Amino acid sequence: MFVMYFTEQPMSTYPADIGLEVGHTALMFSNKHFDPVAGSRLYNEYLEHYIYAEEQGVEGFMLNEHHNAPFCMQAKCNIFASILAAVTKKAKIVLLGNPLPLAENPVRLAEELSMIDMISKGRLVPGIVRGGGQESLAAGVNPAYNRERFQEAHDLIVAAWTRQGPFRWEGTHYQHRVVNPWAVPLQKPYPRIWVPGVLSQETIIWAAQQRYPYIALNTSIEATKKIWELYDKVALETGYEAGPENRGYLQQVHVSDSEEKAEKNARQFLWMQGEFTGLAHPVWSNPSGYFSPTLRRNFVEFAVGRAENPRGRPTFDQQVADGRVFFGTPKTVIPKLRRVLEETRPSIYGIWGNDGTVSNEDARTCIRLLGQEVMPAMREIGKELGLKDPFETNAPVHLRYSTDLKQMPQAAE
Amino acid sequence: MAAGKGWSESVIEVAETKLHLARAGSGRPVVVLHHDIGSPDRLPFYDELASHFDVLVPHHPGYGKSERPQWLRNVRDVAVIYQWLLSDLGLDRASLLGLGFGGWIAAEMATMAPREFHRLVLVGAMGLKPPDGDIFDQAIVSYLDYARAGFHDQDAFARVYGDVSTDQLVGWDLCREMSFRIAWKPYMYNQSLPHLLGGVRAPALVVWGDDDKIVPRSAGERYAALLPKARFELVRSSGHCVEMEQPDQLARLVRTFVAEN
Numbered sequence: 167m168f169v170m171y172f173t174e175q176p177m178s179t180y181p182a183d184i185g186l187e188v189g190h191t192a193l194m195f196s197n198k199h200f201d202p203v204a205g206s207r208l209y210n211e212y213l214e215h216y217i218y219a220e221e222q223g224v225e226g227f228m229l230n231e232h233h234n235a236p237f238c239m240q241a242k243c244n245i246f247a248s249i250l251a252a253v254t255k256k257a258k259i260v261l262l263g264n265p266l267p268l269a270e271n272p273v274r275l276a277e278e279l280s281m282i283d284m285i286s287k288g289r290l291v292p293g294i295v296r297g298g299g300q301e302s303l304a305a306g307v308n309p310a311y312n313r314e315r316f317q318e319a320h321d322l323i324v325a326a327w328t329r330q331g332p333f334r335w336e337g338t339h340y341q342h343r344v345v346n347p348w349a350v351p352l353q354k355p356y357p358r359i360w361v362p363g364v365l366s367q368e369t370i371i372w373a374a375q376q377r378y379p380y381i382a383l384n385t386s387i388e389a390t391k392k393i394w395e396l397y398d399k400v401a402l403e404t405g406y407e408a409g410p411e412n413r414g415y416l417q418q419v420h421v422s423d424s425e426e427k428a429e430k431n432a433r434q435f436l437w438m439q440g441e442f443t444g445l446a447h448p449v450w451s452n453p454s455g456y457f458s459p460t461l462r463r464n465f466v467e468f469a470v471g472r473a474e475n476p477r478g479r480p481t482f483d484q485q486v487a488d489g490r491v492f493f494g495t496p497k498t499v500i501p502k503l504r505r506v507l508e509e510t511r512p513s514i515y516g517i518w519g520n521d522g523t524v525s526n527e528d529a530r531t532c533i534r535l536l537g538q539e540v541m542p543a544m545r546e547i548g549k550e551l552g553l554k555d556p557f558e559t560n561a562p563v564h565l566r567y568s569t570d571l572k573q574m575p576q577a578a579e
Numbered sequence: 580m581a582a583g584k585g586w587s588e589s590v591i592e593v594a595e596t597k598l599h600l601a602r603a604g605s606g607r608p609v610v611v612l613h614h615d616i617g618s619p620d621r622l623p624f625y626d627e628l629a630s631h632f633d634v635l636v637p638h639h640p641g642y643g644k645s646e647r648p649q650w651l652r653n654v655r656d657v658a659v660i661y662q663w664l665l666s667d668l669g670l671d672r673a674s675l676l677g678l679g680f681g682g683w684i685a686a687e688m689a690t691m692a693p694r695e696f697h698r699l700v701l702v703g704a705m706g707l708k709p710p711d712g713d714i715f716d717q718a719i720v721s722y723l724d725y726a727r728a729g730f731h732d733q734d735a736f737a738r739v740y741g742d743v744s745t746d747q748l749v750g751w752d753l754c755r756e757m758s759f760r761i762a763w764k765p766y767m768y769n770q771s772l773p774h775l776l777g778g779v780r781a782p783a784l785v786v787w788g789d790d791d792k793i794v795p796r797s798a799g800e801r802y803a804a805l806l807p808k809a810r811f812e813l814v815r816s817s818g819h820c821v822e823m824e825q826p827d828q829l830a831r832l833v834r835t836f837v838a839e840n
Contacts, residue, residue, distance in 0.1 A: 397762070455755075466745065466748035
């Protein structure tokens with residue numbers, strides 16, 4: 167079982183009341199509200215958190231990026247990954263991930279990631295994402311070709327990592343005269359790619375077809391089970407049997423020294439996630455052509471304000487009741503995590519430990535308890551339940567490296 | 580005039596794409612190129628035109644009832660498809676009437692075949708970078724807010740669209756997706772077009788609503804300055820969708836202009 171620590175790295179000092187007043191806190195929420203003095207302090211605190219986490223026994227960091235929004239200060243996950251590659255020693259650096267469609271030059275991304283892999287001495291997991299709709303708008307990249315660009319950029323990056331250069335790339339969205347990067351990954355055949363997601367079935371299917379682990383982001387237990395049903399089915403059709411090594415999960419889990427403190431912090435934690443990522447116009451989050459055509463009919467009603475957000479905006483109590491956020495002392499939280507592990511059987515687990523306005527001191531307490539108590543207990547439960555992660559099983563990095571593919575059944579007579 | 584009567588609908592395949600075409604009336608051919616939000620099936624303006632001319636209203640590829648060509652990448656591709664369509668229909672000396680986004684397509688067509696067209700009418704046309712202001716970005720507002728922004732008077736919007744149905748919202752989303760596919764960046768204009776308009780031989784009428792919130796009037800003035808034989812007309816109490824908001828005024832202008840020899 168592989169357990170990693172995650173935080174969105176919130177810009178927690180922005181004026182929340184103004185966000186509520188203007189009605190949105192993303193994309194168009196003016197950056198005049200960004201305070202670089204606070205930003206400098208927060209970036210450095212977050213860096214210290216990762217270093218401290220490794221000292222406390224945390225074995226992996228999950229990093230992401232977002233744009234034009236206070237809920238996540240990281241505008242380029244490769245920057246933090248580069249720093250952590252140099253200043254930490256053992257923890258894996260898991261990017262979930264680089265938003266591929268935003269890249270105009272995926273070869274450049276391949277180079278950056280190769281450098282990070284070498285500097286970290288092979289600790290990189292360069293996961294990939296489509297990027298949210300707002301990211302497309304912030305970057306000026308066409309949302310209607312998002313999925314096509316995601317897949318083609320992936321193919322180009324993997325080619326840059328695995329094919330001897332120089333070679334030429336004449337694709338639909340990317341054309342390169344000479345692909346011949348003088349930096350290739352240390353890990354062979356290439357660093358493990360994981361794919362996170364929430365909603366799109368297309369992404370789950372694509373990940374299963376590549377044999378890439380899929381990381382379900384804070385989905386309910388029921389929704390998570392449906393994701394694995396689909397993944398497992400596609401895996402069988404593709405010729406292999408999926409297991410825990412294909413399954414990842416990210417969950418909000420805040421721990422503290424006392425139950426009361428943990429609850430107080432959990433409310434601070436959700437102050438932003440529960441209310442604020444919802445404060446964006448639906449057509450920013452889902453520009454036309456970005457989302458699955460199967461969702462179009464429901465979405466348009468929501469987009470003009472005639473229907474509720476299909477993802478809902480549950481209250482704090484509702485989120486607690488639904489098990490979307492766990493809080494407490496390690497003693498009370500571990501049994502809850504055990505239940506998730508038993509019911510959904512992932513081998514990759516992201517603990518989204520801190521967020522919102524949780525103080526620096528409380529965040530460090532949480533990290534200490536995660537590293538010293540919660541994560542070791544999870545690894546023990548993982549052993550007991552046979553939840554072996556892709557590193558333990560040495561799972562193939564991609565379908566094409568499989569040695570266990572079943573003969574595909576012939577078409578019915 | 581019997582509104583809504585006399586229209587025939589057909590499907591014509593051009594460039595491996597099934598295009599929907601509505602047609603009515605007789606006389607000089609007038610090809611109406613619709614907005615980026617598609618077009619209602621019937622409009623009083625279309626009927627009025629059809630009582631004087633042979634009016635053709637195709638749905639752009641990927642919009643309304645026309646099929647989406649997955650390969651289509653820019654607005655000049657649309658203009659080429661329409662040249663092909665007119666050629667297949669055997670239409671010579673047609674007049675082009677472009678509404679908003681359709682005005683951009685019409686302008687591209689006119690630059691491709693400078694001597695081909697009888698008259699060119701551009702109404703609130705996109706296609707040029709406005710010297711002053713920007714073309715309104717639909718990407719950051721809802722479908723409903725975007726369509727409403729095309730009107731000076733919201734009562735006029737209600738007269739045309741009524742209580743907007745879910746089907747209409749889905750239709751607008753599909754139109755928007757197609758607009759993104761072919762006109763995302765630069766948004767709704769072509770940097771080459773101003774350098775090519777000088778070759779157009781057809782007399783042109785450039786019409787603008789005095790309260791066009793979608794395309795700044797400066798773009799219209801630029802069209803009028805760049806097209807060799809152009810006249811600029813401002814329509815009072817109208818937004819971007821002049822044909823829906825002031826149909827009689829626009830029909831009068833077009834009728835006189837297209838009837839000239």
